Amino acid sequence: MKKAANFIEKAMNIIFTLCGFLAVAFVILITGFLLTSGMPAIGKIGITDFLFGTEWASTAATPSYGILPFILTSVYGTFGAIIIGVPLGLMCAIFVAKMAKTSIAKTVRTSVDLLSGIPSVVYGLVGMIIIVPLVREAFNLPDGANLFSAIIVLTVMILPSVISVSETAIRAVPKEYEEASLALGATKTETVFKVIVPAAKSGILTSVVLGIGRSIGEAMAVMMVSGNVANMPGLFKSVRFLTTAVASEMSYSSGLQREALFSIALVLFVFILIINLVLNLIVKKDKE
Amino acid sequence: MKKIISILTVVGLLMACFTGCGSTSTEDGIVATDGSTSMEKVIGYLSEVYMEENSDVKVTYNPTGSGSGIQAVLESRCDIGLSSRDLKDEEKAELNGTVVAIDGIAVIVNPENPVKDLTIEQIAGLYKGEITNWSEVGGADAPVVLIGREAASGTRDGFETITYTEDLCKYSQELTSTGDVVQTVASNPNAIGYASVASVKDTVKMLDVEGVAPTTETIQNGTYKVQRDFIFVTKKNAVLTDAAKAFFDFATSEAADDLIVKAGAVPVAR
Numbered sequence: 001m002k003k004a005a006n007f008i009e010k011a012m013n014i015i016f017t018l019c020g021f022l023a024v025a026f027v028i029l030i031t032g033f034l035l036t037s038g039m040p041a042i043g044k045i046g047i048t049d050f051l052f053g054t055e056w057a058s059t060a061a062t063p064s065y066g067i068l069p070f071i072l073t074s075v076y077g078t079f080g081a082i083i084i085g086v087p088l089g090l091m092c093a094i095f096v097a098k099m100a101k102t103s104i105a106k107t108v109r110t111s112v113d114l115l116s117g118i119p120s121v122v123y124g125l126v127g128m129i130i131i132v133p134l135v136r137e138a139f140n141l142p143d144g145a146n147l148f149s150a151i152i153v154l155t156v157m158i159l160p161s162v163i164s165v166s167e168t169a170i171r172a173v174p175k176e177y178e179e180a181s182l183a184l185g186a187t188k189t190e191t192v193f194k195v196i197v198p199a200a201k202s203g204i205l206t207s208v209v210l211g212i213g214r215s216i217g218e219a220m221a222v223m224m225v226s227g228n229v230a231n232m233p234g235l236f237k238s239v240r241f242l243t244t245a246v247a248s249e250m251s252y253s254s255g256l257q258r259e260a261l262f263s264i265a266l267v268l269f270v271f272i273l274i275i276n277l278v279l280n281l282i283v284k285k286d287k288e
Numbered sequence: 289m290k291k292i293i294s295i296l297t298v299v300g301l302l303m304a305c306f307t308g309c310g311s312t313s314t315e316d317g318i319v320a321t322d323g324s325t326s327m328e329k330v331i332g333y334l335s336e337v338y339m340e341e342n343s344d345v346k347v348t349y350n351p352t353g354s355g356s357g358i359q360a361v362l363e364s365r366c367d368i369g370l371s372s373r374d375l376k377d378e379e380k381a382e383l384n385g386t387v388v389a390i391d392g393i394a395v396i397v398n399p400e401n402p403v404k405d406l407t408i409e410q411i412a413g414l415y416k417g418e419i420t421n422w423s424e425v426g427g428a429d430a431p432v433v434l435i436g437r438e439a440a441s442g443t444r445d446g447f448e449t450i451t452y453t454e455d456l457c458k459y460s461q462e463l464t465s466t467g468d469v470v471q472t473v474a475s476n477p478n479a480i481g482y483a484s485v486a487s488v489k490d491t492v493k494m495l496d497v498e499g500v501a502p503t504t505e506t507i508q509n510g511t512y513k514v515q516r517d518f519i520f521v522t523k524k525n526a527v528l529t530d531a532a533k534a535f536f537d538f539a540t541s542e543a544a545d546d547l548i549v550k551a552g553a554v555p556v557a558r
Contacts, residue, residue, distance in 0.1 A: 059439040060455040128468075133475055142431035142478055143460045228438065228462040238460050248438040248464045251353040 038266030041259035089162030116160030124224030169203020219243035323357015323370030369521030486552025
């Protein structure tokens with residue numbers, strides 16, 4: 001009897017260990033794959049031509065593989081979404097955490113959770129059918145599929161993570177800070193902006209970094225609203241993101257074009273790595 | 289030691305998974321086709337009827353795009369590759385292409401657009417950005433919005449080759465599927481786009497090209513200019529399995545003509 005129990009114990013131990021290593025194995029596998037398949041093209045094209053070239057024409061007779069338009073579009077798009085989304089999300093978080101009645105706060109929180117569960121293709125579809133024509137008419141443009149529409153869609157998509165992480169951070173601020181501020185005669189608004197927000201700073205920063213991560217990695221939704229032409233970015237120009245550059249050509253590509261797409265994925269991977277490093281730094285600093 | 293064993297097991301499991309995926313295509317009774325998304329309807333009709341008549345055979349279709357399909361044949365990952373573009377010279381060295389059907393590419397505009405007929409030259413002028421206002425080709429005074437497909441699409445390749453606009457198009461949107469193109473043209477009154485005749489819906493208007501409307505007849509006799517071939521791609525130095533050979537013969541026989549018509553494409557003139 002005891003032997004059997006021992007055996008099960010040992011077997012389970014091995015299974016747990018295996019599963020534990022699975023995640024590590026996948027990270028190593030993906031990193032290794034991206035490095036081995038992404039480096040050759042960068043070597044062939046030349047790192048400066050690749051990263052700083054302004055023209056992408058992968059299927060032309062004399063192809064050029066400059067991804068600066070994609071990098072800048074991804075950076076601008078993410079930046080735009082953060083500029084609009086963070087203030088909105090932060091104020092929503094303040095409302096939910098400090099201002100709203102319990103019942104209303106609950107409704108808002110449930111909606112935010114639902115918003116985070118909507119698949120990105122649905123965001124894209126709504127963007128394509130509602131936002132793109134709306135942008136076209138509002139700004140009197142020939143076509144509404146541009147960076148601006150993408151920024152709007154991305155803004156909505158990062159709201160859930162910004163709101164829920166900021167809300168948690170705001171709730172974690174000790175009640176005494178707020179009470180002391182109010183007792184000293186500060187108004188509620190002053191208390192929120194001068195006491196609570198500064199005290200929750202690192203949590204809010206975390207939410208910003210998460211938002212950046214979410215929006216830089218988004219492909220499906222922006223593919224449907226940004227127009228997908230490899231232009232240097234402009235607010236009302238049709239643009240292509242790093243993610244969509246890979247997604248839109250991968251299924252048909254061959255030869256150096258395919259290798260270059262892997263290189264774009266590698267660049268994107270490096271971006272995500274940097275964002276995660278920053279996030280870790282913030283969390284670490286917070287703990288100290 | 290424990291760690292080494294566990295790592296080895298993980299690697300072993302992964303490898304087992306990969307080998308499992310590779311072996312399906314050459315199984316008996318399965319004809320694996322892979323390639324052009326534009327050929328979905330054609331291959332759908334052909335395989336459905338063929339499987340009804342030959343219940344022991346299963347025809348599978350993997351819609352990955354012409355390039356991927358050709359790649360899949362080269363790597364023996366499928367029996368028959370499907371391509372909606374002509375084989376390149378370097379591909380012809382190792383592969384055979386057989387035309388099974390002809391596809392008309394429709395030039396589509398929003399139903400509100402008064403333009404009915406364009407010449408190939410006008411279409412090229414529009415797509416090259418030389419004509420930027422609809423009034424220049426008999427339409428309203430409004431900017432032209434050029435909708436196209438992504439760089440490696442078979443439809444785009446076909447369209448640009450036929451209109452001599454390769455790498456010259458000044459697209460305002462490059463979309464990744466035919467459905468997206470139709471949807472976008474349907475929602476923008478100034479848009480012009482292109483898509484397989486088979487996939488065009490009532491929400492957009494098909495234009496005549498050089499005075500010829502895209503119909504079965506005009507595509508088959510070649511008077512409608514914007515058209516391309518649908519091709520079955522096979523390996524030169526490899527023999528098809530019996531099942532694949534039988535399906536290949538069926539698809540290229542006269543018996544398949546009706547099905548190809550039903551699928552919205554045009555059979556080859558015999």
